[in-house]
Amino acid sequence: MQTEIIFAGFGGQGVLFAGQVVAYAAMDNGLEVTWIPSYGPEMRGGTANCTVIVSDEEIGSPQVRYPTAVVAMNLPSLDKYEPLVKEGGYLIVNSSMVDRPVSRKEIHSVMVPGNEIAEGLGDKKMTNMVLLGALLANVPLLPLEAVEKSLREHLPEKHHRLLPLNYQALREGARFLAEKV
Amino acid sequence: MQTEIIFAGFGGQGVLFAGQVVAYAAMDNGLEVTWIPSYGPEMRGGTANCTVIVSDEEIGSPQVRYPTAVVAMNLPSLDKYEPLVKEGGYLIVNSSMVDRPVSRKEIHSVMVPGNEIAEGLGDKKMTNMVLLGALLANVPLLPLEAVEKSLREHLPEKHHRLLPLNYQALREGARFLAEKV
Amino acid sequence: MARELWKGNNAIAEAAVRAGCAAYFGYPITPQTELLEYMSARMPQLGRAFVQAESELAAINMVYGAACTGTRVMSSSSSPGVSLMMEGVSYIAGTEIPAVLVDVMRGGPGLGNIAPAQSDYNQIVHGGGHGDYNLIVLAPSSVQESVDLTVLAFDLAEKYRSICVVLLDGSIGQMMEPAEMPPFQPLRTEYPDWAVTGAKDRERRFLSSIYLDPPQEEAANLRMLRRWQEVQANEIRYKTYYMDDAKFAVIGFGSSGRVALSAVRAARAEGIPVGLLRPITLNPFPEKVVEDLAKQVEGILVVEMNSGQMLEDIRRIAKGAAPVEFFARLGGIMPLPDEILDEIHRLAKGPLTLEGHPRDRWLARMGTLN
Amino acid sequence: MARELWKGNNAIAEAAVRAGCAAYFGYPITPQTELLEYMSARMPQLGRAFVQAESELAAINMVYGAACTGTRVMSSSSSPGVSLMMEGVSYIAGTEIPAVLVDVMRGGPGLGNIAPAQSDYNQIVHGGGHGDYNLIVLAPSSVQESVDLTVLAFDLAEKYRSICVVLLDGSIGQMMEPAEMPPFQPLRTEYPDWAVTGAKDRERRFLSSIYLDPPQEEAANLRMLRRWQEVQANEIRYKTYYMDDAKFAVIGFGSSGRVALSAVRAARAEGIPVGLLRPITLNPFPEKVVEDLAKQVEGILVVEMNSGQMLEDIRRIAKGAAPVEFFARLGGIMPLPDEILDEIHRLAKGPLTLEGHPRDRWLARMGTLN
Amino acid sequence: MDTQEEVIVYARPDSLTKTNTHYCPGCTHGVAHHLIAEVIDEMGLRDRTIGVASVGCSVFAYNYMNFDFVQAPHGRAPAMATGVKRVFPDKVVLTYQGDGDLASIGMAEIVHAAARGENISVFFLNNANYGMTGGQMAPTTLPGQKTTSSPNGRDVETQGYPIRASELLATLDGASYVVRRSLHDPKNIRLAKKAIRTAFEVQLRGLGFSMVELLSTCPTNWEMTPQNSLKWLEEHMIPYYPLGDYKVNPAVAEIKG
Amino acid sequence: MDTQEEVIVYARPDSLTKTNTHYCPGCTHGVAHHLIAEVIDEMGLRDRTIGVASVGCSVFAYNYMNFDFVQAPHGRAPAMATGVKRVFPDKVVLTYQGDGDLASIGMAEIVHAAARGENISVFFLNNANYGMTGGQMAPTTLPGQKTTSSPNGRDVETQGYPIRASELLATLDGASYVVRRSLHDPKNIRLAKKAIRTAFEVQLRGLGFSMVELLSTCPTNWEMTPQNSLKWLEEHMIPYYPLGDYKVNPAVAEIKG
Amino acid sequence: MPPKGRIIVSDLYCKGCELCVGACPQAVIALNPERITAKGYHPASLFKDGCTGCGICAIVCPDAAITVYREDLRARRAIPAGA
């Protein structure tokens, strides 16, 4: 069983980190996992994305054309990846940064006002965790608790004061459930 | 028909130039010719040699193991090349720099006191021309006159005052004839 | 030691540290830079030598000097930087001393770009520097394999007094995967009997690549060639997948190989009897395996991220025993599994030919892509 | 123009001058230095550009700059110096601009020696720099051919916006032979439409090898590959001797080829039906000729002054159609006709095999030599 | 206000293309770009100038400057410029190089271009780090300065001392005009522009090698706001890299006077 | 005279091997060799010295100096020495380089070794041409000097000006001891030897980069007798390359005092 | 009375770096929080009167985003005093 997730957004929206959190959790739960970023010259304001593949056997390609799930943090990402989500797959959209609905009907999609929720929690930087929470609640991959545990174990000590906020963001996001296809 | 000649001696004995003279003459007479030197880092006191091949068709290898003729200007050259002269070939030895006779009997050999003759002509640097004269007199390759003509044509103008001396040296050397095998 | 999530570049650096690398010399270049940055923190911590050189040219010559002491040393770079090392590589090879070089390839030629590519295969495998020499070349396809092969690289370099190159593309350098680190080896305190260490209580030694006298140079060349025969006899490594009953074979190294694995699995799921060969040692190349495989299968598909550099080696070894087809993406584009699956379909469907050049056919197909 | 006696290095320099070379950049290195020295006198005489660069690395980049102006430019060097040019060569190739490079090979690897060798075949023919690119490679075997191919090099470089390398060994550079010089071409006064000449009355232009976006780089790569197909179709050159009725073939380029000619003649004199193929373009390689020849003969002998670099290309192309044997001298030693004649005897006597590797058999035979 | 009664005090120079640069906000690479473009406009050199871009953040300079350009391998711009200039002695040839490019990997090429008195103008952007690759130590990184490859601050014992390129090149007879300026405030920017003009004058008069070193910021890798970067430059870089004229040949002095 | 009553004033140092060198008669490369060997003998460093030979006439220095040696690619000796020294900080590491090697192709490496304050000693033989390859122009060739690649005499307009390496390296903070001496007469040879000793002292005390530039002859390519070469050196080279101390760090000054 | 000036900041080029803001001697520039450029920056603009058209903002702007205008003083002189 293999699950492929693409996290995409602007640089600075924390998409690479969100992917890493999944990767850590997958590893901690004995699964195979790959995390691969798009990388570019040191420039501001570009787009960033990463692909995370979780599997129970040796992983072949670390990239796929048609992923199981996409987390789209902004409009360009939605535009680029909506057509590529595998049939029956999942599209988690940060509706705060997007001014249109998802048009494909044969995929599970969910609009999460990530920025608003994060700002509500007092830290706009938590948007990625909100979206991640929504992803985990929808895609049968890893229990939220496993992800929280991994966060605790791998986040450097000096950032541990941020753990409760991260948990909260994950849980807030997890409340959003996609419509059944 | 192909004739291969190796000129060998100390650096400074003019072996490279002697070979070039043959090469020019061969070219001027419509033959194919190659002249190839041993070359080394800029060091004094080493040995120098060149191989000249004259032929009436496209020349293959510019080097041969068993040359038709060898001009040995000193003892190391004699030691190195005597065994290699082709059977029935020619060995022209500068006897001024050599303290032993030629031992092989199935080759034409001739001992020419090059240094003495050149010094007699007033210029030790003519030793190479003396030996070249002896070579030409023995090996059926090019008439002495052809070589003289080429010398005149290719020697840079500023050296032309040396032409008579060169001619004389060639002719002095040409007096030495090898024993028939 | 437990598995941890490592970025390829960092994992290689830590593996080198654990393998007893005493000195690192490098220069920043994407997509390799993290390796240098990791070393800039880690090596001084352990009291080991780290120098950010003024250039790759200087770096390889620092490696050359350090390698002459018989200790474990390495450098790392990416394509343009590696081109600057060619003279030094040739010197080190000609001096017959061990060194490890990591090459994280990117798109070229020229400045090109920083995306993953495999277009330096020929440069590394067939000698980008002057003169006759062979480098041992290891091509990992995952972070764990990068770790393991880095350690192996130090061992092989030492065993055969050779440069050993770990050759990967930018995607492996930038990717994170779980990996287990090797045990921590202590630094060497004794030096091999050829090493330059100061002539204390022994005859002086010197290390050089000069043999001004051609017969001596020839002898050195022959000595290296004979040593290479040993490498060929002992050190070939590769991995096969689903080859037992395969009627078709895909061959790809590094990232191409692992992308192909996904495609091969998908094809198997469709019932196509296709297998995969992933060469791990690119030099010495698994010639026998390819030869046998060419006799076993009805068609071979070579997949690379270059214009068919390994392809020519496969064609040479296959000697026409099986038709060879080719697929590649260039310029920093990684092929995706579905593209390779399409190619496997084409292969299985046939007809295949021994005539013409697979690169020409691929180029014709690419015409419609671009 | 009458024949004159020319030293190879000087002849190439004068040929370049006559071909309209407007700028020369180089660095001294034996056995190429006379070429630079000749240019140091000749170019300023004609009011053209001559710079003794601070290194080969600088020289190739001066060539790069000058080539961007669309004029005819060249550099020359020998093995270690050429290794220092690999980054620049890759850039020039990636920028798709013409330049001529003369490589007078010497013994290696490393500092090696200054005697003639052919051990940089792979470096020049299969890409010593990073990235996918092809150089046009011309291998003269005489002074006259060096002259002719130097002129051709400028033409081909321009025609295909490619680097064209004249690849010879030290013996040809140092040898004197009669040669006829080509007519004197005037310097270019008009510049091609891609050249950087100052944006006067036109849009600005730039020349670079960067394609940060992988699809653009892929497009550039494909463009170069397709141009290369044209080169393959139009520019293959070679010379055969006594092949019509040959049952055996010797293949050798440059000096090896001409030495082999002597041996082949000697063998013919003995009645052995042997011929010779001397590839002149090493890239593109005369593949079709070799393919046909492999079908014609009972055995092939490849002769090189390296450990069998072209040999692998012959084996690839021959596809097992004929057994291939190998002979070489290394490290700056030129083979002599009698050695090759011995090998032809061995070939004619047989038995020959398709199994094993010809290099291994040769190495075993060399064991008794050294 | 009626436009009839207005004058244009400043407008984007023609020698800049109409392209938004990829430089980070507030990066003074952009200031150097517009100064060069202004001088080229003012001197009317646009149609005979050939630029040589280097490898660094300014690798795409050829996209931004509106005249002919080539792009050199890392560090080799002076060699490439030599090639161009020797073919076209009448064109104006400039290189634009970062401190990693010029003072690290390209040290041999810049020294020799200067020694040869190569008649080119070099604009040398010193921002005390490798911007493009993400902020590693450069030869110009200050002692103690933290970068991604000097994580504990540059340790001069093992990582050496910064190189002052202008002072070094000034020792060469072939160098005619070598000065250091800074881009951190309007006054210094004006002085920088003057120096850029002088460099071109030197080239036009065939006086040989000219170089203007420009102290520049890298807000992104310094991890500071653009404004604070200017301050850091002033407070930390200038003391180590004093502004001034390091080599002014007598013939050049006449131009300036 | 009874040997019992004699003292040996001079004997060939142990740090030279018993090999006849390939140097041309009267070439002062040999003088530099025996001075280095003498100092190493006198300081008792033979068994912990590692030399780095370069490419030039001195490429075979490792055959003549009786201690461990490696041999660097053309110009790269300082990089190679860096590699050796970083592994073995307690060994004494020296490079021996010609002017083509150090000042032309190897300019970047020597500048950066100096800038890093690399704790090595560099012996730089300046003979104003490329000896090994047959006398081409070097960066140090004097204006107007004829060589095989400046057949009409070095034309500074197109071939540039000589580089004074000591002056150039002295601008670097990492350089602790940079001096120029000459090998043309007994007095200067003695001063050269002292400088060589100081260079090793600097290294032994960990004070960083040291270089002794030695003006040297090349009778063969200058086409002069050895004796006339010494004269030419004195009359033509020294005015262009003044002898003296270009950088002496305070800590080094103490050693000398 | 200082001359009157104004600036126009191009949305195409401005990256909201605030260097002009810091440099303006009259302190009349600020980023406009209301507007966003295509590249996602708040562009600079005059937020109050007082620009003298001194051009300093343009000199420091790394993106040559600012065009600076100043009233033509010759024109002013033509206008009767006190007007």
Place this chain on the structure above:
Amino acid sequence: MPPKGRIIVSDLYCKGCELCVGACPQAVIALNPERITAKGYHPASLFKDGCTGCGICAIVCPDAAITVYREDLRARRAIPAGA
């Protein structure tokens, strides 16, 4: 009275360059035209008395071919004056 010295020139190393000849303050060295070394050079040697063992020839000799001896002055002191 200057001390007495002597030199021994090694045939293995001497290349007959004459630098010692030119440097000897006593002008007591010359090449020996009678002898030829294995390398083909006329080696240097003392051709008359007067060597003081000053060592200058050894200093300038590029081939470290010269060993210089000087009478032991302590020994001389031990000998009665006038001896």
